[in-house]
Amino acid sequence: MGQQEKVATSLAGAVSEGISASLAPVDAELARRYPGDPGTRQPVHTVYVPGDAFAADTIRSWGDQALAALDEHAPDAASFAAVLGLSDELAAPVHDRVRAKLEREPIEDLRIDFEDGYGGRGDAEEDAHAARAARLIGEAYRNGTAAPYMGIRMKCMEAAVRERGIRTLDIFLTGLMEAGGLPGGLVLTLPKVTYPEQVTAFVRLLEAFEKARGLDAGRIGFEIQIETSQSILAADGTAAVARMIDAAEGRATGLHYGTFDYSACLGVSAAYQASDHPAADHAKAVMQVAAAGTGVRVSDGSTNVLPVGTTEKVHDAWRLHYGLTRRALARAYYQGWDMHPGHLPTRYAAVFAFYREGFEQAAARLRAYANHAGGDVMDEPATAKALSSYLLRGIDCGALDTAEVARLTGLTRADLDGFAAPRRGDLTATAK
DSSP, rough: OOEEEOOOOOOHHHHHHHHHHHHHHHHHHHHHHHOOOOOOOOOOOEEEEETOOOOOOHHHHHHHHHHHHHHHHHOOOOHHHHHTOOHHHHHHHHHHHHHHHHHHSSSSEEEESSSSOOOOHHHHHHHHHHHHHHHHHHHHHTTOSSSSSSEEEEOSTTTTHHHHHHHHHHHHHHHHHTTOOTTEEEEEEEOOOOOOHHHHHHHHHHHHHHHTOOOOOOOOEEEEEESSSGGOOOOSSSOHHHHHHTTTTEEEEEEEEOOOHHHHTTEEETTOTTSSSSHHHHHHHEEEEEETTTTTTEEEEOOOOOSSSSSSHHHHHHHHHHHHHHHHHTTTOOOOESSSSGGHHHHHHHHHHHHTHHHHHHHHHHHHOOOTOOOOOOOOOOHHHEEEEEHHHHHHSSSSOHHHHHHHHHHHHHHHHHHHHHHHHHTTTTTO
């Protein structure tokens, strides 16, 4: 090996050291504010069920109702594909995986609702429903019938309902603790947030509960539901949603778009309140940019067009829901809200088609990148991150199998995790 050629420099080492010292606070701030995606599974949807309607068999009942809708309105792969416009290549794989998903895991994320979907109840009745929700969730996690994620949507922090919301949350969390502790899949949703100070108040509430029950500080996280115009644009012209993430002090796990409350807040008439309205696109774009890199995930809203009635009406509603879900996925909103069991077939059909139709190309590109092989696309480390994240999401929801991904990429799950969540400033660290 020949002698290494010397190179000339002009700056003393103290210059670099001084610059690094001056940027140390910035380095720390970047690490705090933008830790990156947590690398955990993100559910493809959230289903909400009113607090008075939730029962021990709710999850299985939704799955059975969804399967019955398929049997009645699209009994085979060809008919289901014809409704949704799926290619012949995707028809059978998507149909078969949808049915298997509805049999095995019909709901990925369930929220027991004590807000809009619950309506007005007396205090004694809401107390009882909150206690029952805790008991049933605790039992579900113990006996293996729980959804991967479960929790409640409490009332908001506005004055008129604040005390009631706090009491319901206290009863619910206390019930879980008495039943054996907080489950790993626990999720709380704080709705109708308008000011960052409401988020701060919720953080103080959770801190008080953790201290009262001897829990680790920061154990309880929560989602922020964006349903007011003020949560997007504050009175001073700043993006309030970015300040809300900061106000959560690391506890925020998601930003969920509230389709109908937000649209109504802007004066959108009922006939045009939908997740593809320009007002909705603007709100979600601001949410997406505010959350990028923070580890807080963005969720789309829902459609209120239910797949019920005649087969023609069900098919129309299915096509609408499928199209909205595919549209959201293309815009990197990987989660949404479902309001009816009949939405489950098209939620999973859209998700599975999205991942399966791009699977082979994504796998080939990632394999080429990992092995420094040539190809018809020049991919960069950031693209490798996106490709890995795409494949991991497909695996997590059931659209893809680990074995087929490994076969086409030559990579293990650990390899994919490494590409999807590199260290800050070190995107090339996992390349082979």
